[in-house]
Amino acid sequence: MLYYTLKRLGVAVLVAITVSVLSFSMIYLSGDPAVALAGEGASNEDIENVRRVYGFDRPIILQYGSWLVQALQGNLGHSNYLKAPVASVIFERLPTTMLLGACSLAFALLLAIPLGVVAAIKPNSILDRIALSVAVVGQAMPSFWFALTLILWLGITWRLLPITGTASWKNFIMPSMALGYYLTPAVMRLTRAGMLDVLSSDYIRTARAKGLRPMTVLFKHALRNAIIPVVSLAAVQFGFMLGGSIVIETIFAINGLGYLAWESIQRADLPMMQAIVLVLSIFYILLTFLADMLNAFLDPRIRVA
Amino acid sequence: MPENSHSKRVLEVKRLNVEIPVPTGLLRPVQDVSLHVDRGETLCVVGESGCGKSLTSLAIMDLLPTKAKRACDEMRLSGDTVFDIGERAMSDIRGDRMSMIFQEPMTSLNPAYTIGNQLVEALQRHRNVSKAQARDRAIYLLEKVGITAAASRLGQYPHQLSGGLRQRVMIAMALMCGPDLIIADEPTTALDVTIQAQILHLLSDLQREFQMGMILITHDLGVVARIADRVAVMYAGQVVETGTAEQIFNAPQHPYTRGLLDCIPIPGKTKRGARLGAIPGIVPSLVGHMSGCHFASRCPQAHEGCETGDIELLPTAQPGHVCRCLLTQTPGTPVHETEGAAS
Numbered sequence: 001m002l003y004y005t006l007k008r009l010g011v012a013v014l015v016a017i018t019v020s021v022l023s024f025s026m027i028y029l030s031g032d033p034a035v036a037l038a039g040e041g042a043s044n045e046d047i048e049n050v051r052r053v054y055g056f057d058r059p060i061i062l063q064y065g066s067w068l069v070q071a072l073q074g075n076l077g078h079s080n081y082l083k084a085p086v087a088s089v090i091f092e093r094l095p096t097t098m099l100l101g102a103c104s105l106a107f108a109l110l111l112a113i114p115l116g117v118v119a120a121i122k123p124n125s126i127l128d129r130i131a132l133s134v135a136v137v138g139q140a141m142p143s144f145w146f147a148l149t150l151i152l153w154l155g156i157t158w159r160l161l162p163i164t165g166t167a168s169w170k171n172f173i174m175p176s177m178a179l180g181y182y183l184t185p186a187v188m189r190l191t192r193a194g195m196l197d198v199l200s201s202d203y204i205r206t207a208r209a210k211g212l213r214p215m216t217v218l219f220k221h222a223l224r225n226a227i228i229p230v231v232s233l234a235a236v237q238f239g240f241m242l243g244g245s246i247v248i249e250t251i252f253a254i255n256g257l258g259y260l261a262w263e264s265i266q267r268a269d270l271p272m273m274q275a276i277v278l279v280l281s282i283f284y285i286l287l288t289f290l291a292d293m294l295n296a297f298l299d300p301r302i303r304v305a
Numbered sequence: 306m307p308e309n310s311h312s313k314r315v316l317e318v319k320r321l322n323v324e325i326p327v328p329t330g331l332l333r334p335v336q337d338v339s340l341h342v343d344r345g346e347t348l349c350v351v352g353e354s355g356c357g358k359s360l361t362s363l364a365i366m367d368l369l370p371t372k373a374k375r376a377c378d379e380m381r382l383s384g385d386t387v388f389d390i391g392e393r394a395m396s397d398i399r400g401d402r403m404s405m406i407f408q409e410p411m412t413s414l415n416p417a418y419t420i421g422n423q424l425v426e427a428l429q430r431h432r433n434v435s436k437a438q439a440r441d442r443a444i445y446l447l448e449k450v451g452i453t454a455a456a457s458r459l460g461q462y463p464h465q466l467s468g469g470l471r472q473r474v475m476i477a478m479a480l481m482c483g484p485d486l487i488i489a490d491e492p493t494t495a496l497d498v499t500i501q502a503q504i505l506h507l508l509s510d511l512q513r514e515f516q517m518g519m520i521l522i523t524h525d526l527g528v529v530a531r532i533a534d535r536v537a538v539m540y541a542g543q544v545v546e547t548g549t550a551e552q553i554f555n556a557p558q559h560p561y562t563r564g565l566l567d568c569i570p571i572p573g574k575t576k577r578g579a580r581l582g583a584i585p586g587i588v589p590s591l592v593g594h595m596s597g598c599h600f601a602s603r604c605p606q607a608h609e610g611c612e613t614g615d616i617e618l619l620p621t622a623q624p625g626h627v628c629r630c631l632l633t634q635t636p637g638t639p640v641h642e643t644e645g646a647a648s
Contacts (some may be wrong), residue, residue: 077620163354201412202407202409202412202413203412203414203416204405205368205412205413206369206407206413206414206415206475206478207398207415208367208396208399208428209366209400209404209405209407210400210404210426210430210478211396211397211398211399211400211401211427211430211431212396212400212426212430214392214396216426216430221415221417221418223417224417225415225417254459285333298417299416299417299460300416300417300462300464301416301464304464
C-alpha cells in the first residue's frame with residue numbers, strides 16, 4: 001500500500017510540474033507580455049522599460065525557475081487590474097467554488113448511483129427506462145440552458161429559491177443542480193453497467209448461497225465492486241465541473257473562482273488567469289490522486305499493482 | 306420403509322423440473338428429477354456437461370437465474386418443505402441448514418473483503434453470536450480444512466490465496482453453520498490434479514465427521530468410485546439410473562451408464578492396449594417436449610417402443626436400484642409414487 005501510494009504520488013508530482021510549465025507558458029502564448037502590460041499607445045521605450053522591470057528580458061528558463069520558486073512560496077504574482085496579490089484574491093474566492101463543487105458532486109452522486117443501482121436490479125424494466133431517460137436528457141441538455149430553466153421555474157415563476165448570490169445555503173441549490181446534473185448521466189450509466197456485471201458474478205451467488213439478505217448482497221457485496229470505475233470517473237468529471245463552474249457561477253452571480261476567471265478574461269488580467277489555471281489544475285491532480293487512494297481502499301487488488 | 310430411516314433423510318426431492326424460455330421455445334434442462342440423501346451419505350450425481358447436474362443443485366438451493374422457472378412435487382429438507390416458501394424463509398435456510406460449494410474457487414469469493422470477513426458474516430447472518438465467537442469458529446474450521454496459520458489467514462484477501470486454498474476457504478464457509486446438507490458442484494474441476502485428490506478426501510472426511518448429507522456433482526467417474534455411497538446418473542436432463550455405488554459400477558443397467566463406464570479405463574478390468582469405448586452421436590436438444598427415451602437416438606439396443614411415451618424411473622431386480630429403461634424394467638409402479646423405492 002505504501003509503495004502504491006508513493007508511486008501515485010510520484011506521478012501526481014510529475015503531472016503537477018508539467019502543468020506548471022504549461023501554465024507559465026500561457027503568458028507567452030498570448031503574445032508579447034510586455035506589449036500587453038504597457039498598454040495601448042505605449043512607446044518602444046516604455047515597452048522596453050516594462051520588459052526590464054518585469055524581468056521578461058531574462059532567459060525563459062530563469063523566468064520559469066523564479067516564477068516556480070515564488071509560486072511554491074504562495075506568491076502567484078500581482079494582478080495589474082485589481083492591484084492586489086493574485087494569491088490572496090484566489091484564496092478568498094476558492095472556498096465558494098469548492099463548496100459549489102462539493103454540493104454539485106453530492107447532488108450528482110446521490111441522484112446517479114441509486115438510479116444506476118435500481119436500473120441494474122431490474123434491467124429493461126420501467127424504472128430502467130426512466131433512469132435511461134434521465135441520463136439521455138442530461139447528456140443532451142447544455143448546462144447553461146438548464147440553469148436558465150431552473151431560474152425561470154424555481155426562481156421566478158414559483159419563487160422557491162433565490163436566483164443570485166451566496167447569502168445562504170438556499171443559494172447553492174440551483175447552481176449545484178445545474179452543475180451536478182452534467183455529471184449524472186455518465187455516473188448513472190457506469191453504475192448500472194458495473195452493477196449488472198457484478199450481480200452476475202460468482203461471488204454474488206456465493207453471498208446468496210450463504211443466505212445473506214438481499215440488501216446485504218446488494219450494498220455490501222455488489223455495490224463496492226461496481227463503484228470502483230465510478231470513483232475514477234467522478235474524479236475526472238469533477239475536474240471538468242470546476243471548469244464548468246465558470247458558466248454556472250457567471251449565470252448565478254456567485255463570487256467564486258469561475259466568476260473570477262470570467263472577469264479576468266474580460267480584463268486581460270494575465271497573472272490572474274495564469275494562477276487560476278494553475279490552482280484548478282493542482283486541484284484536479286489532487287482529486288485524481290484521492291480517487292486512486294479511494295479505489296485502492298475499495299479494491300485490495302489495486303494496492304499491489 | 307421403516308420409520309427410523311425416514312428421520313435420517315436429509316433431502317427428498319420428487320419430480321423436480323426446470324424450464325428456461327429461450328428464443329426457439331422452452332428449454333427443459335431438468336426433467337422429473339427425483340433424489341434423496343440420508344444423513345452421513347454421499348450421493349454422487351454424474352453425467353456429461355449440460356445434462357442438468359448443476360441446474361438441479363441450483364434449483365434445490367433456489368439460486369437459479371431469474372429467467373429459469375422450477376416446479377416440483379415435493380422438496381423436503383430434514384422433513385420440512387423447502388419449496389416455494391418465499392425468498393425470506395429460503396434465505397434463512399441457505400447457508401444454515403444447507404450450503405453449497407461451487408466449481409470456480411477463483412471467482413467465488415468477493416475480491417473486496419478479507420476471507421475472515423466473508424467467513425464471519427456467514428455465521429453471524431444465521432446465529433446470534435459475537436464477532437469474536439464467529440472468528441473462533443472460522444479459525445477452527447480453517448484448521449479443519451487444512452489451512453495452516455489459520456488466524457493470520459483471516460486478514461488475507463482472496464487474491465493472496467491459491468486456487469486450492471480458496472476452495473478450502475469455500476468449504477470452511479459452507480460448514481460455518483453446521484449444515485445438514487452440503488452440495489458440492491464440481492468442486493475440484495478448476496483445480497490442479499494433485500490438489501483435486503486432497504480436496505475430495507477432505508470433503509469426504511468432513512462429511513463423515515460431521516455426519517452431513519452430501520451431494521457431489523461431478524463428471525469424473527474416478528471420483529465417484531472413490532467416495533460415493535450412492536450414485537445418480539443423469540442424461541439429457543433426467544436421472545436415468547440410481548443405485549448404490551456398487552450396483553452402478555458392478556451391474557449397470559442403463560445402456561447410457563454402461564456406455565459411460567466403457568469410456569474409462571478400470572485397472573484389472575480394461576485389457577492393456579484395448580480401445581476405450583465411446584458413445585456415438587450427440588446429446589439431443591432439450592427445447593420443447595420430447596417423447597420416449599432421451600438416449601434412444603444413441604442407444605445400441607433401442608427399439609421402436611423406446612421412441613414413444615414417457616419412460617418412468619422403475620425399480621430393477623436389485624433393491625434400491627432404479628433405472629429409466631424399457632429393457633431392464635420389471636413390471637411395477639413408477640418410483641415417484643412408491644415412497645422411498647429408490648433407497
